[in-house]
Amino acid sequence: MSGDNLLQLRGVTKSYLTRSREEIHALADVTLDVERERFLAVVGPTGCGKTTLLRLIAGLEVPDQGTIEIGLTPKKTASPCAYLTQEHSLFPWLPVRKNIEIPMIVRGVYPQSARRMAEEVAASLGLGDYLGLYPHELSGGLQQRTAMARLLTTEASVWLMDEPFSSLDEKTRHALQHLLLDIQKQRRITVIFVTHTIDEAVYLADQVLVLSANPGRIVGSFQLSSPKPRNRMSEDFGFRIEQVRQIIERVLA
Amino acid sequence: MRQQSLKPEQADSLTLRLALGSILPALLFVAWWMGIQSGSAVIPTFGEVWHVLTHPFEEPEELNSRSLAFSVLLTLIRLGLGYGLAVLTAVPLGILSGRHRLVEYVIHPLVELARPINPVVLLPIITVLLGISSLATVFFGQIDAWRYDVLDQVQLAMILILWYGAFFPIYLSTVHSVRNLRISHLETMHLLGAGRWHLLRWVIIPYTLPALANGMRIALGISWLVIIAAEIFPGTRSGLGYMLCTACKTSDYEYTFAAIIVIGTIGLLLNEGFRRFERQVSHWRAVEK
Numbered sequence: 001m002s003g004d005n006l007l008q009l010r011g012v013t014k015s016y017l018t019r020s021r022e023e024i025h026a027l028a029d030v031t032l033d034v035e036r037e038r039f040l041a042v043v044g045p046t047g048c049g050k051t052t053l054l055r056l057i058a059g060l061e062v063p064d065q066g067t068i069e070i071g072l073t074p075k076k077t078a079s080p081c082a083y084l085t086q087e088h089s090l091f092p093w094l095p096v097r098k099n100i101e102i103p104m105i106v107r108g109v110y111p112q113s114a115r116r117m118a119e120e121v122a123a124s125l126g127l128g129d130y131l132g133l134y135p136h137e138l139s140g141g142l143q144q145r146t147a148m149a150r151l152l153t154t155e156a157s158v159w160l161m162d163e164p165f166s167s168l169d170e171k172t173r174h175a176l177q178h179l180l181l182d183i184q185k186q187r188r189i190t191v192i193f194v195t196h197t198i199d200e201a202v203y204l205a206d207q208v209l210v211l212s213a214n215p216g217r218i219v220g221s222f223q224l225s226s227p228k229p230r231n232r233m234s235e236d237f238g239f240r241i242e243q244v245r246q247i248i249e250r251v252l253a
Numbered sequence: 254m255r256q257q258s259l260k261p262e263q264a265d266s267l268t269l270r271l272a273l274g275s276i277l278p279a280l281l282f283v284a285w286w287m288g289i290q291s292g293s294a295v296i297p298t299f300g301e302v303w304h305v306l307t308h309p310f311e312e313p314e315e316l317n318s319r320s321l322a323f324s325v326l327l328t329l330i331r332l333g334l335g336y337g338l339a340v341l342t343a344v345p346l347g348i349l350s351g352r353h354r355l356v357e358y359v360i361h362p363l364v365e366l367a368r369p370i371n372p373v374v375l376l377p378i379i380t381v382l383l384g385i386s387s388l389a390t391v392f393f394g395q396i397d398a399w400r401y402d403v404l405d406q407v408q409l410a411m412i413l414i415l416w417y418g419a420f421f422p423i424y425l426s427t428v429h430s431v432r433n434l435r436i437s438h439l440e441t442m443h444l445l446g447a448g449r450w451h452l453l454r455w456v457i458i459p460y461t462l463p464a465l466a467n468g469m470r471i472a473l474g475i476s477w478l479v480i481i482a483a484e485i486f487p488g489t490r491s492g493l494g495y496m497l498c499t500a501c502k503t504s505d506y507e508y509t510f511a512a513i514i515v516i517g518t519i520g521l522l523l524n525e526g527f528r529r530f531e532r533q534v535s536h537w538r539a540v541e542k
């Protein structure tokens with residue numbers, strides 16, 4: 001593993017067979033390096049393999065060809081990756097408190113410490129008043145906040161996020177984006193963030209990856225170096241969004 | 254157009270529910286009363302039945318049966334053992350089958366073959382096989398007379414039949430529920446590095462509990478039907494079913510009536526208790542309904 005790279009994908013290919021035994025090339029020959037503490041956004045049309053990419057990195061799927069290396073020694077049995085999806089990531093049968101405690105319970109953290117830690121994390125994310133509620137009693141925004149609190153109590157240093165804010169209204173989404181940037185700065189985690197909103201990618205990421213569908217492959221990559229948090233009203237912001245949009249349109253055409 | 258709610262009607266006050274719920278049972282009493290008025294020899298008066306119900310410890314001399322309280326106790330002990338055994342075997346097997354296809358392939362055919370057979374019809378043959386061996390014959394050497402008396406009347410054949418009747422609903426609801434668990438929840442635990450115990454304790458069991466409670470309630474209802482029916486068979490000397498049946502033979506119908514009332518009441522209480530339990534463990538599903 002070379003340099004500061006945390007994550008190395010080499011020629012990663014993944015196909016699925018449909019029911020009618022047709023082969024779908026979800027990802028074809030994806031080669032990618034992700035540096036430590038980077039924020040990588042992945043955009044592209046539906047079905048271009050974004051979810052597949054995250055699941056491969058998490059180790060939830062196995063590539064047909066190619067290699068995926070993560071430059072971290074895994075802690076005990078837990079994965080170095082944490083995975084967050086748009087919905088159904090919380091356990092609906094557990095209250096917020098236990099949902100946040102679960103990673104620590106599994107790690108064998110002493111119950112009293114786990115409890116205290118969960119309370120601290122919840123407070124820092126503005127969840128202090130909701131510890132006793134169940135997920136179905138929370139709004140979508142609070143649910144995703146809870147899910148992020150749970151990521152915080154893992155020891156994962158790579159956060160794989162699959163359209164985590166897509167079903168939220170704009171105001172809530174912006175608040176959570178801001179929160180995520182704060183967390184990344186403090187915890188120095190690496191984030192790979194899938195979204196279909198260009199605005200979200202350009203607001204959050206250090207690098208934006210554009211995927212094309214069928215076969216899913218990387219067709220564009222942008223570096224974004226302006227400091228965060230970024231101003232959505234600035235000229236540069238609008239310019240970047242336009243740039244990504246043009247690439248995507250060209251790909252889709 | 255009139256606004257119509259798509260939700261089921263809201264629950265009304267308890268008083269209203271009780272009042273409406275008592276109408277049909279009250280009609281039953283009216284029918285009973287009319288039976289008494291007709292002078293039928295089969296129908297006992299309220300007073301006679303009331304006497305039996307309010308003197309549960311009296312050993313009826315005219316009847317070849319133990320007291321009402323002893324009969325209830327024995328029936329409940331048999332129920333508890335057979336049903337408890339069913340829960341203890343069906344839940345682990347159900348979880349195993351739900352998690353591992355291969356286990357299910359082994360168990361499923363036999364389950365589907367055995368399930369349609371009414372457990373009571375198996376009682377004669379099982380009684381032939383096991384004879385009248387009871388808990389007292391199997392487990393205990395020396396115990397005091399009273400305990401021996403009780404244990405001797407808990408026949409193995411009955412426990413087996415009860416187990417048979419209760420096993421399937423519990424097993425099947427567990428398998429079905431475990432299989433429905435979202436893969437994403439399992440993946441979450443996998444990424445956290447959770448072992449078997451944590452997976453069971455925090456995901457599989459709490460997720461399955463609502464379905465399990467439902468299966469357990471249905472199984473309990475079946476067990477209650479089965480045990481009363483089984484106690485009517487020859488070879489029994491005690492229990493509510495036995496009392497009911499013996500009293501019929503000696504025309505002491507007040508005991509039959511009392512037994513019927515007790516059977517209904519206990520059945521109702523068991524069901525209500527379980528319904529409450531079911532509601533308690535299912536609250537988190539409120540939104541999915």
Ligand SMILES: Nc1ncnc2c1ncn2[C@@H]1O[C@H](COP(=O)(O)OP(=O)(O)O)[C@@H](O)[C@H]1O
Pocket residue numbers: 016017018024025026045046047048049050051052053
């Ligand atoms: N388990 C699966 N079985 C069959 N096809 C799948 C499976 N998972 C994904 N696919 C297909 O692979 C392609 C990429 O899917 P996905 O990674 O979910 O795309 P995205 O997240 O970008 O929408 C899609 O065409 C999808 O239908």
Ligand SMILES: [Mg+2]
Pocket residue numbers: 050051162
């Ligand atoms: Mg997707």
